[in-house]
Amino acid sequence: MELLTDKKEHVVKHGSKVDKVELEAAKKRVAASLDGWKKKKRLCMNVIDTMLEDCPMSKQELLEKFQIVTDEEEGVTFPKFP
Numbered sequence: 001m002e003l004l005t006d007k008k009e010h011v012v013k014h015g016s017k018v019d020k021v022e023l024e025a026a027k028k029r030v031a032a033s034l035d036g037w038k039k040k041k042r043l044c045m046n047v048i049d050t051m052l053e054d055c056p057m058s059k060q061e062l063l064e065k066f067q068i069v070t071d072e073e074e075g076v077t078f079p080k081f082p
Contacts, residue, residue, distance in 0.1 A: 034078060034079070037078070038078065041071065048062065048063070048068070
């Protein structure tokens with residue numbers, strides 16, 4: 001934690017420039033993370049939908065039974081990223 005605080009202080013005092021290569025690499029990492037999030041969400045929802053095919057419960061009842069909280073219930077959305 002101390003290292004992060006030191007870095008923050010250095011940036012505040014001296015400023016920091018991020019070169020284009022570093023910025024593009026960061027954008028690619030964020031995009032890959034978002035893609036992974038979307039893929040995992042889709043797979044999870046597919047499993048839930050498959051379980052519902054032979055289940056007399058509603059989707060909401062099934063989610064509650066297994067204590068699954070969806071992104072929508074928590075107000076989480078996929079960020080827009082350029």
